Structure formats: C-alpha cells, structure tokens
Amino acid sequence: MAVERASERLVELLTRDDAVQEQWVTAVSATLGGRISRAELERELSELYQSLVQALDKGGLDWRDEAYSEVRALLVELSRARARHGFTPTETAVSVFACKDVLEPTEDSTAEDVKAYLQLTRLLDSLGMFTIEAYARTREEIISAQAEQLLELSTPVVKLWEGVVAVPLVGTLDSARTQVVMEKLLQSLVDSESEHAIIDITGVPAVDTEVAQHLLKTVVAARLMGAECTISGIRPQIAQTLVALGVQFGDIVTKATLQDALRHVLQLSGAQAPLGGSR
Amino acid sequence: MTGPRVEGEQTVPIGSNDDVVRARQTVRTYAQQCGLSLVDQTKLVTAASELARNTLVYGGGGRMRCATVRNGARVGVHAVFEDSGPGIPDLDLALTDGWTSGGGLGLGLSGARRLVDEFELDSAPGAGTKVSVTKWAR
Numbered sequence: 001m002a003v004e005r006a007s008e009r010l011v012e013l014l015t016r017d018d019a020v021q022e023q024w025v026t027a028v029s030a031t032l033g034g035r036i037s038r039a040e041l042e043r044e045l046s047e048l049y050q051s052l053v054q055a056l057d058k059g060g061l062d063w064r065d066e067a068y069s070e071v072r073a074l075l076v077e078l079s080r081a082r083a084r085h086g087f088t089p090t091e092t093a094v095s096v097f098a099c100k101d102v103l104e105p106t107e108d109s110t111a112e113d114v115k116a117y118l119q120l121t122r123l124l125d126s127l128g129m130f131t132i133e134a135y136a137r138t139r140e141e142i143i144s145a146q147a148e149q150l151l152e153l154s155t156p157v158v159k160l161w162e163g164v165v166a167v168p169l170v171g172t173l174d175s176a177r178t179q180v181v182m183e184k185l186l187q188s189l190v191d192s193e194s195e196h197a198i199i200d201i202t203g204v205p206a207v208d209t210e211v212a213q214h215l216l217k218t219v220v221a222a223r224l225m226g227a228e229c230t231i232s233g234i235r236p237q238i239a240q241t242l243v244a245l246g247v248q249f250g251d252i253v254t255k256a257t258l259q260d261a262l263r264h265v266l267q268l269s270g271a272q273a274p275l276g277g278s279r
Numbered sequence: 280m281t282g283p284r285v286e287g288e289q290t291v292p293i294g295s296n297d298d299v300v301r302a303r304q305t306v307r308t309y310a311q312q313c314g315l316s317l318v319d320q321t322k323l324v325t326a327a328s329e330l331a332r333n334t335l336v337y338g339g340g341g342r343m344r345c346a347t348v349r350n351g352a353r354v355g356v357h358a359v360f361e362d363s364g365p366g367i368p369d370l371d372l373a374l375t376d377g378w379t380s381g382g383g384l385g386l387g388l389s390g391a392r393r394l395v396d397e398f399e400l401d402s403a404p405g406a407g408t409k410v411s412v413t414k415w416a417r
Contacts (some may be wrong), residue, residue: 172300206303206321208328209384237321244322245329245390246376 007056009116010123013103014053020102021049027098032091045095048074061119063126075127079134083142092135096128155181157188164196164265165189166258170203178214182221189227196265197222200258202233212247219252228268230254232261285357288346293334293360302331302343309345309356315416323356323414326394329387330360330410336381338362338408348413355396355415363407370400 014020025042032041051070059067075096082092100121105114155177160166165188167181185197199215201207207215219229232255234242242249255261289309291302306327310320327343334341341362348357367373374392379385388410392398395412402408 174296174300205307206324206328208325208332209386209390210328210332213384237318240318241321241325241394244393245325246386246393247384247390 006116006119007059007061009112010061010120011053011056013113013116013120014049014056021046023102024049024099027101028095031094031098032087035085035087044074044078048078048095061123063123063130071127072130075131076134079131080138083135083138089132089135093128093132096124096131100124155184157184159188159192159194160198160262161266163192163194163269164198164262165192165194166198166200166262168200168203168258171205173201173204173211173214175210175214178211178218182218185218186221186225189222189225195227196269197227197229198258198261198265199229199231200233200261201231201238202235202258204233207238207242209245209247212242212245212249216249216252228253228265230261230265232256232258283348283350283357286347286349288344291343291345292340293331293342293362294340296335299328299331299335302345303328305343305345306356306358309347309358310414313347313354313356313416315356315414319414319417322394323358323412326391326412326414327358329391330358330412333387333410334360334362334364334408338364340364341407353415355413357411357413359412360410361407366404366406366408367400367402368404370402374400 025038025045028045029036029038029041048071051074055065055067055071059065062068063071078095079092082095103117103120105117109117155167155169157165157167165185167185169181171177173181181199185199188194189197199218201215204211215231219231222229230253231249234254234256253261253264255264289305291305292298293302303324307320307324310323315323331343334343339362341360341364344359344361346357348355372378373380374389375385376389377385388400391410391412395414397411397413399411400408401410
C-alpha cells in the first residue's frame with residue numbers, strides 16, 4: 001500500500017540518524033532559555049519521539065488515528081505542564097515544530113526524502129495545532145477555576161460586633177456574585193444570630209442600576225428574615241451618579257463610611273459604642 | 280470652525296457580561312486620559328455600563344466604539360453602542376423613568392441620558408439600536 005510505504009519512509013527518516021533526538025532536544029531547549037532542565041526535556045521528548053516512531057510504524061499518517069493515541073496523550077500532558085508553568089503558546093508548540101528544523105532536507109537529500117519530509121511536516125503541523133488547542137484548553141480551565149475561587153474569596157462575611165455582620169464588597173458586582181453574597185449574608189445572619197448587617201460598597205468601582213437592584217433585593221431578603229441592612233461606602237461620586245440615575249434606596253439606611261454605619265447600628269441596638277463615646 | 284474631531288477610536292465587542300466590564304474599563308481609561316473629574320468619570324462609566332448592558336440584554340449583543348473627541352479647545356469622550364437586535368418601537372416610552380421591557384429598574388436608558396452631556400438614541404423596530412453619548416471635560 002502506498003500510504004504504508006510513505007509512513008515507513010518517515011520512520012526511516014526519523015530513525016536514520018541517531019542524533020535526531022539529541023538535536024531536537026537542543027533546538028527546543030534553546031528557545032526555552034533554560035527554564036526547563038535538559039534532563040526533563042530529554043525525558044519528555046524521547047517519550048514523544050519513541051511514540052511517534054511507533055505510531056508511524058504501526059499505522060498511517062492520520063494523527064487522529066488510534067495508533068496516535070499515545071502521541072496525543074503525551075502532547076496533552078506536555079501542553080498542560082507548559083500552560084501551568086506559564087509558558088507562552090509559542091514556547092509550547094516549539095516542542096513539536098522544532099522537529100521539523102532538525103530534519104530539514106539538505107542539498108544531498110534525495111527526492112524521496114524531500115517528499116517524506118513534506119509528509120512529516122504536514123503531520124507535525126497537525127500535531128502542533130493539537131498541542132496549542134490542548135494548551136488553550138488548560139488555560140481556560142485555570143482561568144475558570146480562578147474565577148470560581150475569586151467568587152468565594154471576594155465575599156467574606158465578617159462579624160463586626162455582637163449581632164452585627166458586615167460584607168465588604170470589592171470589585172464588579174454581577175448577578176453571579178450577588179447571588180453568592182446574598183446566600184452567604186443570609187446564612188451568616190442565621191448562624192451568628194445577628195439582627196444587623198452592613199453591606200460596604202467602598203470597593204465597588206461603579207454602581208449602576210443592576211448593582212443597585214441587586215443590593216435592594218439583598219436588603220429586602222434580609223428584612224424578610226427580620227434583619228436590618230445598612231449600606232455603607234457611598235462615596236461622593238457614587239452618590240451623585242445614583243441621584244442622576246434616579247435610583248432610590250427608599251427607607252434603607254445608607255452611610256458614607258463603614259465606621260458611620262457601625263456607629264449607627266450600635267446606637268440602634270443600644271450597645272455600648274466606643275466610637276466617639278456616643279451611646 | 281470644523282466639527283468635533285474623533286481620535287483614537289477603539290472597538291469593544293459586547294457579547295457577554297465580561298464584555299460589559301471590559302467596555303466599562305475601556306471607557307474609564309478614556310475618561311482618565313481626557314482628564315474628566317472623578318465625578319464625571321464615574322457618571323460616564325456608569326452610563327456606559329447601563330448602555331452596554333442594554334446592548335447585551337435587549338439587543339442580543341453588539342459592540343461599543345469609544346474615542347476621544349475634540350471640539351476646539353474642548354476635549355471629551357465619545358462612545359457609541361450599537362446592536363442589530365429587535366430595536367425599540369417607542370423611543371419616548373423607552374426613555375420614561377421606571378418603564379422596562381425586562382426585569383430591571385427601568386432607569387438604565389433614561390438614567391444614562393442624565394449622566395452624560397450629549398445623548399442620541401437611534402432605533403426602529405427590526406433595525407437595531409444605536410446610542411451615542413458624549414461627556415466633555417470641564
């Protein structure tokens with residue numbers, strides 16, 4: 001079969017010279033600037049090299065073929081490792097593409113060798129693309145995992161005083177985050193048997209109607225549970241913007257700073273307030 | 280006198296909630312470059328946030344073009360929000376406080392108008408919506 005012969009020639013091209021693997025490692029390590037040890041590269045690439053030769057030996061030139069499953073698995077592993085260590089897509093794909101440079105035909109190459117080389121480059125191109133895709137997938141996984149962590153981290157509910165909890169909000173407030181904030185706040189109201197909650201929006205850069213609506217809903221939900229909410233951290237520019245927008249907070253108590261809000265709440269609850277000696 | 284000159288235009292596609300944040304940050308960068316006061320920055324950024332969200336929620340996504348605009352000695356930020364969604368059948372109704380076709384407060388469009396210096400709404404049923412706003416540095 002013609003195809004089989006072609007892949008046989010590729011195997012020969014790859015294995016004819018013992019130095020191929022060595023040169024491959026050298027070419028890759030040159031581009032990575034010593035950020036991966038040579039020994040580690042050698043291990044990675046020798047595995048890849050062997051499985052590639054095996055795959056060519058076994059089957060055709062289609063990288064999607066069953067014979068290439070090990071090659072693909074190794075490439076996925078390599079891409080994941082690179083993505084996790086902060087290498088660029090180029091630095092990842094070079095591991096595959098460097099092989100092309102090593103095997104580049106010389107003037108002495110026969111026409112058959114050149115033909116085999118072209119077929120090999122086509123195969124390596126596909127494998128290179130596959131590597132980049134795997135790399136991108138890993139990066140996306142990392143990003144979404146971080147986003148999830150951030151969602152959890154960015155909404156701490158802290159106990160400020162006996163019966164007073166506070167949520168300092170930082171960053172953009174979208175529907176998903178508000179949901180988390182609301183859930184955590186309502187749960188902590190129950191857990192800590194608090195009757196007052198302070199939502200501090202000092203760290204929220206812009207309060208638009210959506211954010212305002214989310215805040216209002218959270219306050220209403222807290223009220224249904226018998227708790228009173230105060231919103232603090234309304235800076236001058238936010239206040240002016242809210243007025244221009246026409247958003248009304250109704251009878252919800254709002255304060256400029258967290259300190260004011262705490263003082264107000266302590267006065268309400270009749271607790272001993274050490275701030276400025278007011279009772 | 281020539282008309283206002285538009286400089287350094289940048290386009291932000293709006294197709295997700297993250298894009299709304301990105302549009303907002305782009306507008307904030309322009310506002311800072313033009314030397315808008317903190318209050319005006321916040322007003323413009325909030326207006327952009329409303330309009331970008333409208334583009335996403337009611338227009339089904341679109342894009343924002345943001346640029347610096349110069350008129351003589353005056354400098355400002357100009358932003359255009361475009362979508363090819365269903366359009367707005369009744370512009371006056373859409374600009375009425377408290378009226379919403381969705382589940383919002385009904386203050387986004389009308390509020391955005393009050394937050395900027397120049398506001399232009401262009402829409403027809405089936406022809407998409409285009410909102411242009413300008414905020415001048417004082």
